[in-house]
Amino acid sequence: MKDPKNERFDDLVSLHLDGHLNDDQEAEFLTYLEDAEYQRAFLEFVHTDRAIAGLSANLVGDKTLAALVRQDIEKTIAEQATQAASIPTVPSLLPGVGSAGLQKPEPPMPRPRPSWFAFGTSGCHLSEVLAGRQFWRVFVALGVLLAVVVVLVTWKRGAHEREVTTADLQEIARLEDIAGDVRVVTAKGQTTSIKSSAAITSGDTIRTRGAQSTVFVVYGDGTRLTLVGDTDVTCTDQGHKSVVVHQGTLAASVKPQPRGKPMLLATPAAQVEVLGTQFLVEALRDQTDLSVTQGSVRLIRISDGKAVDVPSGKRLLATDRAELAIEDIPQPPDTWEIDFEEGLPDEFGSGRFVKDGPPGSKGAVAAVRSDHGQWGVLYEIKSPSRWYSGLFAVHEDSHFHFTYKMDRPQWVNVFIIARGPGPEGAHSGNYLFNELFVPRPGETWPPQAGRWRTASIPFSAFRRAGSGKGRPLPADEIPFLVLFSSDEDRGLVVDRMWVTRGGPGIVEVKDIE
Amino acid sequence: MDDNDIVSEVLGGNKDAFALVIERYHRRLYYFVVGKVTDSSEAEEIVQKTFVTAFFGLMAYDLNQPLVNWLFGIALNHCRSLWRSLERQARLNQRLLDVRRAQLELGYLQQAQPADDCRVTALQECLKALGERERRAIHLRFVQQLPLQAVGEVLGKTSDAARLFLFRIRRSLADCVKNRLEAPT
Numbered sequence: 001m002k003d004p005k006n007e008r009f010d011d012l013v014s015l016h017l018d019g020h021l022n023d024d025q026e027a028e029f030l031t032y033l034e035d036a037e038y039q040r041a042f043l044e045f046v047h048t049d050r051a052i053a054g055l056s057a058n059l060v061g062d063k064t065l066a067a068l069v070r071q072d073i074e075k076t077i078a079e080q081a082t083q084a085a086s087i088p089t090v091p092s093l094l095p096g097v098g099s100a101g102l103q104k105p106e107p108p109m110p111r112p113r114p115s116w117f118a119f120g121t122s123g124c125h126l127s128e129v130l131a132g133r134q135f136w137r138v139f140v141a142l143g144v145l146l147a148v149v150v151v152l153v154t155w156k157r158g159a160h161e162r163e164v165t166t167a168d169l170q171e172i173a174r175l176e177d178i179a180g181d182v183r184v185v186t187a188k189g190q191t192t193s194i195k196s197s198a199a200i201t202s203g204d205t206i207r208t209r210g211a212q213s214t215v216f217v218v219y220g221d222g223t224r225l226t227l228v229g230d231t232d233v234t235c236t237d238q239g240h241k242s243v244v245v246h247q248g249t250l251a252a253s254v255k256p257q258p259r260g261k262p263m264l265l266a267t268p269a270a271q272v273e274v275l276g277t278q279f280l281v282e283a284l285r286d287q288t289d290l291s292v293t294q295g296s297v298r299l300i301r302i303s304d305g306k307a308v309d310v311p312s313g314k315r316l317l318a319t320d321r322a323e324l325a326i327e328d329i330p331q332p333p334d335t336w337e338i339d340f341e342e343g344l345p346d347e348f349g350s351g352r353f354v355k356d357g358p359p360g361s362k363g364a365v366a367a368v369r370s371d372h373g374q375w376g377v378l379y380e381i382k383s384p385s386r387w388y389s390g391l392f393a394v395h396e397d398s399h400f401h402f403t404y405k406m407d408r409p410q411w412v413n414v415f416i417i418a419r420g421p422g423p424e425g426a427h428s429g430n431y432l433f434n435e436l437f438v439p440r441p442g443e444t445w446p447p448q449a450g451r452w453r454t455a456s457i458p459f460s461a462f463r464r465a466g467s468g469k470g471r472p473l474p475a476d477e478i479p480f481l482v483l484f485s486s487d488e489d490r491g492l493v494v495d496r497m498w499v500t501r502g503g504p505g506i507v508e509v510k511d512i513e
Numbered sequence: 514m515d516d517n518d519i520v521s522e523v524l525g526g527n528k529d530a531f532a533l534v535i536e537r538y539h540r541r542l543y544y545f546v547v548g549k550v551t552d553s554s555e556a557e558e559i560v561q562k563t564f565v566t567a568f569f570g571l572m573a574y575d576l577n578q579p580l581v582n583w584l585f586g587i588a589l590n591h592c593r594s595l596w597r598s599l600e601r602q603a604r605l606n607q608r609l610l611d612v613r614r615a616q617l618e619l620g621y622l623q624q625a626q627p628a629d630d631c632r633v634t635a636l637q638e639c640l641k642a643l644g645e646r647e648r649r650a651i652h653l654r655f656v657q658q659l660p661l662q663a664v665g666e667v668l669g670k671t672s673d674a675a676r677l678f679l680f681r682i683r684r685s686l687a688d689c690v691k692n693r694l695e696a697p698t
Contacts, residue, residue, distance in 0.1 A: 014680035026610050033613050043621050047548035048687040051636050054547030066532045069564045
């Protein structure tokens, strides 16, 4: 017969692993864990348990992992260059561009480790890969060269070692209105998760993760940066504001800066000089997309130092190959559609492709579990996030439609996440529709499980959640994400979602025969 | 191309070759790490960090040692750092059980050997030996990630009964893995 004490221990382990221990049970469990035998049993169990979960996880492919590793390495090298650049000897963030004039490059200092590399070429056009590799070499080499120049200049001044100065530790800006996963990485590499307003000092890197994560960086003069989605920026202030955008998206509303001290913004592909203006930037490894909504911004391409002034209402896409052509800021389309016939589209947010659908359909997306930490577990389907360009425009007669089924029909929230048109209103708002399962005249309740249906919802039926609760989605806001979410698994599968001009003008849910 | 050839290639200037190291070892490294940290996403992050650390430290790698053992060693260090950080956080938040668990994990990691990566292999064998109903329960909970209540509904049990049923399966798997790991080879 089993030792009852063991049975109790098993029960406590089980409750612990499922997160259901109350305070008394936790205290009891702790007393068991004083005993070496129970410690061993517990560890054996949790290690195997986690291995079961690990075997079930969708492991990223080696190509994806290689890309992530490469990104981290690039970032580390860029951060090293940035830290060197924050020494106030060269006002420009990168060599060869900006107001400091050209620095004659010194020979690169050999280091006892590889300084760059590129990964395999499968799946990419060789010429693009080679071009990207060449750019990368130039970028990293310039970064290393700058570090060498700075070290030499500092050395000549008699400073054998750079020490952290009082100026470094002074607050340069504050983080406000934090939403989602926001972290600060100090110049010394300490990472802190930020949940409420906090100060940042020169050299801090602010990191946001997840489509709905945002944070404002607010400077003393009222200059404001909005960081969105998967974004990494390093902020320094040594007499003039400098921001290195390693990757991601930000909106900037920059107050007039002192004469001769423009705010400098460096991305992997370009440097931007700002005196006082509003603009949006999306920075990828090999291109920078800049849209100016007010004032004028000077963009300097890193690969050749070519400069272009971008006026209000215009957009410039800077890559290291194409001409620097200024064009009108593109508007989001009036209609939009995602079908899942051939699988999930690129950069789809959350969901699992399933071979399911109403007659004639080959594929659909099923909701998946998503752990939101303190908010608990949600089951979600999430479209790609298009914060910068927007998914679609909303007009008075616009409707959102989707074809779906549920194995356990119950409440599901349908969110349209939108942003304001420019940096001042860039912070996103969530617009919610959750009356899908309120029975309508002639409908039975609950609805039949597993039946395919199409819902058509006018955008005027979506209401803002959270702050400003209840107001409808204004026409000048730009939807960038569609999200279906429920607190329990309802077996939700969506076959198609789309937006039209025109529609029934009321909420309609129709069965598909 | 063997591991030393790849490392020599990378150090000789062909940095593309590092992708081969990732391709060759990322799954094994993940299985090595996955039991030792809090969840699978944390394990993936540690694997990623391990490769980054390895890249920057490649000059220090001793070509006479197996590359995989060197990678396991780096991964173990990252696991230790993680648990130390979790312990600090738990102390700050006065979560006694989490502190205790982090201490136990750190103690375990002190004794862990770089070559100790057999747990997942043993587990795969043990999973094969499960009955149909047990396998289904594991699938519902771990692959489909259904909440206990939903698992219970499918299995015709209450949520509590489903939890106990799953626990017994997990316990028997843990025992099976333990026996396999301790069995003389």
